[in-house]
Amino acid sequence: MSPKITTELLKQLRQVMKNPKFVQEPVQAYIVPSGDAHQSEYIAPCDCRRAFISGFDGSAGTAIVTEQHAAMWTDGRYFLQAAHQMDSNWTLMKMGLKDTPTQEDWLVSVLPEGSKVGVDPFIIPADQWKRMSKALRSAGHELVPVKENLIGTIWSGCPQRPCKPLITLDLSYTGVSWRDKIVALRSKMAERKVMWFVVTALDEVAWLFNLRGSDVEYNPVFFAYAVIGMNTIRLFIDGDRMRDPAVREHLQLDSTLEPEFQIQVMPYGSILSELQAVGAGLSPKEKVWLSDKASYALTEAIPKAYRYLTPYTPICIAKAVKNAAETEGMRRAHIKDAVALCELFNWLEKEVPKGTVTEIIAADKAEEFRSQQKDFVELSFATISSTGPNGAIIHYKPVPETNRTLSVNEIYLLDSGAQYKDGTTDVTRTMHFGTPSAYEKECFTYVLKGHIAVSAAIFPNGTKGHLLDSFARSALWDCGLDYLHGTGHGVGSFLNVHEGPCGISYKTFADEPLEAGMIVSDEPGYYEDGSFGIRIENVVLVIPAETKYNFKNRGSLTFEPLTLVPIQTKMIDVNLLTEKERNWVNEYHQKCREVVGAELERQGRHEALRWLLQETEPLARVQ
């Protein structure tokens, strides 16, 4: 990786920062955040403005350019990568280190008195604007919205915003029609006494209308906003997509509907002016509901007194609780995904000893097997295919410069998943194709104990996921080991592989309580820098549990694994398992045999079936 030369680009940016064509008054600093106008985790190429100006293309980072300086804030995952990708014009601000200033403090320390700091109001979330603006104001500066994105003005080869065809999902996939989702949303709005709801997150728009797209890699979403009133539905979306007869039929655009279910289709770019019109027409006590992560631009369109902001929207919360159709779809998707992985691991067992399989080849092979399955759409994230020391890099993605050959001497970690029309998968298995060391087995077994502790946990209805995080660490802690990431994230149903509002993490305290139907990952790990990485990840469904006393009828919950891929028994030190844990492994493997075995049989994949049967031999009791 050689750094991007940015001298000329920065010169151009500094010129437009003073150009009255773009700014009312010159700005002394310009902030370039990572996100898009929907606060997406994964963004389209046209939104990679921070990568364009700096060269640094990690998933998290904020660039700030002043007349003299250019600085990049990013976190520990990306210190090395950012240092490699940026030239000497840039100062790397290592977030999380004690001496690293915050963006606000740094700005205050370098700006001349009474400076203006510009930012694209569509890209900055309202809550961040508030914090930044307050800090700057108290130091005598001002945060100002710059309507035209200044990176856009200097980015000549900027790709077009994607505008790909839509997929319609019928009731067999979604379980609930978009009409019924609108009805439920309006009832939540009535409960909170709000008249309007603004849908800004892309996965929320997709979920609400039972549509999917492919505008963003790995995330089956499309660029759109929606504004739902008590009697109106407005969908802001571009392109020919609304000419597709299947979409018109799905949304009943040509039918005579009750007025409150007629969808008005409007251009994507008209959201701001339409919302301003809504804002201007509000009577007292008419509130407008927005996520507090919505962009500053849209939030400002509604006068302050009329805003109703919440960290999680009612759509976010409804979307997290999967209905029977979605749950069944997720089950089917995970069975197909397991078939593909049985094929892959069977293939790897044979090929790895030959010394010809690299991390990239293995990742491609995984995609090939997945793509053979029914309703496969695309991968759900960039495959983490990592062997030996690369396994210790938690967000590793193999590239030619780092590509390592799998061998019988190193641990191999594969974290991968796919989008199927019936569900989203995300699974990590850690394998050894030779003979693991006692230490590797020891660490693997602690991670497995943590995985089981979460998966088999029983807890009262209403428990927040973060209260389960320590269960995943207890066995590691007992020996002085730990891992520096959360234990689980919510998973969408043929939607984003990371979704709120639930999760299992020591960091997340704003998570919503777990309830039956929610789907999260369970993925403890252990990483030995420079040597190996271990992670065991299943996607699990929250289900009611049977307990002796049932929390005085408050109700009991536990998890059911949806992922059904063998956990390599060769890596387990059975002496370290309790009887309960051993039984858990054996019952899990028995289920893999039955469910995935039947599907392998059905698909005529006999060699992979043999592999499955061999990998799911019960663990013997230790004497």
Added chain:
Amino acid sequence: MSPKITTELLKQLRQVMKNPKFVQEPVQAYIVPSGDAHQSEYIAPCDCRRAFISGFDGSAGTAIVTEQHAAMWTDGRYFLQAAHQMDSNWTLMKMGLKDTPTQEDWLVSVLPEGSKVGVDPFIIPADQWKRMSKALRSAGHELVPVKENLIGTIWSGCPQRPCKPLITLDLSYTGVSWRDKIVALRSKMAERKVMWFVVTALDEVAWLFNLRGSDVEYNPVFFAYAVIGMNTIRLFIDGDRMRDPAVREHLQLDSTLEPEFQIQVMPYGSILSELQAVGAGLSPKEKVWLSDKASYALTEAIPKAYRYLTPYTPICIAKAVKNAAETEGMRRAHIKDAVALCELFNWLEKEVPKGTVTEIIAADKAEEFRSQQKDFVELSFATISSTGPNGAIIHYKPVPETNRTLSVNEIYLLDSGAQYKDGTTDVTRTMHFGTPSAYEKECFTYVLKGHIAVSAAIFPNGTKGHLLDSFARSALWDCGLDYLHGTGHGVGSFLNVHEGPCGISYKTFADEPLEAGMIVSDEPGYYEDGSFGIRIENVVLVIPAETKYNFKNRGSLTFEPLTLVPIQTKMIDVNLLTEKERNWVNEYHQKCREVVGAELERQGRHEALRWLLQETEPLARVQ
């Protein structure tokens, strides 16, 4: 309990709410919070204004009186008590129930337009003022500070503010001189670039100057403030207490010290004017450090731009980490406390079958045995002595109306503790003096398993206590049982029995990371309404742990029980314990035998020693 008749009092209060002698303009509502000017948990009789006006004397509650209404907000612990103690003038607002309005919402719903709401600015913490003021302003009302406390104006028999003699603590108790504490505080101030620190919490003043008092029952504190500058020390305190030669000597008031260690003693009531003078004399960039829980009055004395507010003060954090002298003192105090409880339980075993021991008699007897121990000062909280159904009332305190006789048929729960000059204790034991049922034993054993899971937990240095809370619940959860309180609180060293900033709770996310030297309680429980309560509580010290891999030198922590009182083995269903848990109980009891046994021997308490030996017989392995 008959309710207090408040008709006349409310009439008087409503008159002074309009009396220009006390209010600049009439106030349409007056708020009476629970606290004192130091945001103390336990308050002196002169500060029990809310109890005076309403009759309700629980530890938590806020009264609001308008021209037409009088309403009391309190939480689930006190619904019954408040309903009994208040007459029909009052509306009980049950906090935590879905339909109960917040104070702000209720005020907005009952007040005439443009009302003024008064409150004593010394009693309301700054953060509460901010929230309440904002809500009222946005509805067109105004929160106004009323300098003279209006309850004070109508409370003719109001007791005097206590002003009792002070106790000086020498280095053998405190480990660090007050001079060195000031030096350490100033170094923290320099780190944060603040010039002044205002000490508002009573236990922080007491800790800083190595002084104790007895102005508030159960808490060895005295009414005072302090303002620490980089070169000055001001102590605001009343009475003859500074004439005491021991105190003068301790504070070196008559010595020629370097000016920065000379303590200026000023009247308690002059804090506001002195702080206003400090505020008026600040140069740019000179900040003043206050707790964000300090009173609105004191916070307002410092212009906003000069305030540096934090949830925990540097004194709060330093005080939580006990040094070697404090730790040794706590150990001694807990041994003496165990001696007293061995005497008590031995006595109860003999007396309970006679049917003559009531909850109050048992509590008094516990105090009697404790008071025989060296350096005993007072109890550390009101003894919870509860049998049968009373045990299920978590904050129960026996009074003649509820006083129940202990019997061989009911579980007895005793939660009690004392202040000794060398340390503070807090211990709960649950005993059966007959034959417990299988269900009672089952529940007790789950609680014990939770207690052990926390006490024996190993975790990396820097872990926050709330991450350990679920360990205490896991065994209960597995059977569908739970308890609705946190698992532990910080404990002071001959100071408040509840202190921040650490704790173990599912509720507390603002807790500071645990570090070696911190002391917390470990007290899971189980409560069966109308039948019994179970709680097992030890005070435990955070100590370094030895682990195989030591978290890559981050360091390992665990707990050492300071409380050394037998856990009744009769209540344990040994079949439900793992081998590790059984060993924990046996090792714990072995330590009780050795340490407390030696002290019982030394004190010649042979009968209690016999009881201890019998109660600490090792649990046998189950076949």
